[in-house]
Each structure stands twice: as C-alpha cells, then as structure tokens.
Amino acid sequence: MARPAREPRINCCTCCTSFITSTGLTILFLWLTLRTQQPKCFIQSLYLPSLNKTITSNHKHSINNTIIFNLKLANQNEDKGVYYDAICLTFALFLDVNTTRPLANSTLDGFYQGHGKTAEKWSSAEARGGGGGVNRTVQGSVFLRVEFVTRVKYKILFVYTKRHRLSGGANVEVNVSSGQKVNPKGIRLGNDPVRVGSEAAPVRGLWVALSGTFVSLLVLSAFT
Known part of the structure; x- marks a missing residue:
C-alpha cells in the first residue's frame, strides 16, 4: 500500500519560512528608514577682540565687548533632512575651575539642512559689562562655557517627524x-561637564594600566 504524499507539509513549511523572512526584512527596512541620528554641533571658531593685544593698545578696541563665533552643524543622516528651529546659544565666563557667570546670548534663525550636509553659521554676541569683563583667567587662560539648545524635526521622504530637543x-x-x-579644531558641543580640566583621564589611564597588569598575571598563571 502506497504511503500518502508529504508535499503539502513541505509546502506549508516553505510558506512559513518565506513569510518569516519577508516579515523580518520588512521590519529591518522600516527600522533603517525611521531610525534617526542626532545632528552634531561644533564651535569652529571663537574670537574675543578685547583680548587681542596687537590691537587693544587702542582704547576703543580694549572695550570691545563682541564675541565672534562660527557654529558648525552636521546632519549625520544620509537619507533624511533636518529642520532646525531657532538655535539659542549662551556664553558664560569661568571665574574658577567650576564657577561661571553669564556673559552673552545669541540666537540663530532656524533653517533646513539636506541629507548628510553640513552648515556653518557666523554670528556674534555682545558680552555684558564690556570687553574688560572677559579678562578673568583660570590656569593662565580665559575659559568660556558655550551651550546651545534647539528643537529639530526630521524629514523622511515627504513627511516630517515630531520635534525633538537637541542641546549640548x-x-x-x-x-x-x-x-x-x-584648539584649532572644532569643539563639539556635547555632554562635557561645566568644569575646567578633569581628573577623569588620569583615573581612567590608571584603571586601564591596572586592568592590563591583572590580565597579564592571569595569562602567566595559566601557563605556569
């Protein structure tokens, strides 16, 4: 007596496998399409004319309270555009290693940025108290705390997402x-603590050295 054919079961397994594969690929495609990366913001240039000793022999320049800066914004999304609301920047002067006082504010107009594009925005701000108010030094230099905040929305195909807060x-x-x-390179406005200098790097270096020594001892003990 002939055995019944098993083709229906094989076809069913094939259909299930195809369905799972197609569903997985669809989910992956949607995730890649909807996933966004936050733009990065950098201070490319910053200049305080009142500190320039080659021109401050003139009293007019010595009281110049202008902060001139160049802000760079980089859209990391190669397939999505970004629309920035107004970008608000604040500048503060370090009085010691962890104390600041407000110095100036500046606002840049919102704009749209294309896929994977970068933009540089030159602007200026007026320091409170005149140029002489930025002569406070810490460890031999003048240190400013620069912060920004804005809201962005991403353009995916023809649709904008909801707005997201962006700051640093x-x-x-x-x-x-x-x-x-x-620093001649651009300084990213990220999550740096409000503090001049840091002991984190030496501590981290010591931890790495101790970890390496510990691993070496383990390897030696395994072969002895």
Missing part, C-alpha cells in the same frame, strides 16, 4: 594674548 555644551579655552580659541 563645551568648555572653550581662549588665548589671553590673541583672543582666539586655542
């Missing part, structure tokens, strides 16, 4: 003789 800050060292930002 960093400590910027300024040369007391030239008035220019010391």
